[in-house]
Amino acid sequence: MTGAAIAIGLGFCLLFLAWMQRYQLNTDGRSKPSNRNIRPQHLHLERKLLKLLGGKQKIATRLIQQSRLKHPDKSADWHWEKAIYDLERDRWR
Numbered sequence: 001m002t003g004a005a006i007a008i009g010l011g012f013c014l015l016f017l018a019w020m021q022r023y024q025l026n027t028d029g030r031s032k033p034s035n036r037n038i039r040p041q042h043l044h045l046e047r048k049l050l051k052l053l054g055g056k057q058k059i060a061t062r063l064i065q066q067s068r069l070k071h072p073d074k075s076a077d078w079h080w081e082k083a084i085y086d087l088e089r090d091r092w093r
Helices: 003-022 043-052 057-070 076-091
Strands: none
Touching (some): 057 076
């Protein structure tokens, strides 16, 4: 095998691995959403959620990612509104 063929094969392997990492399949066969578009279009939603969480960005990110796994067809703002609604609902129970 020539060096060029090895380089091309290695390149395809790296591209395939990158694709697999980005589009891992869930157990139900749906594509797992990537981290893009995790920020809301209306930034007041982000500020409100972070205020409810005491500024804990990691928790906010996790809540949004979990929501995106359950409802992949919804908009970014919807996920932020849902997280805010759920937190407020659970705090006043």
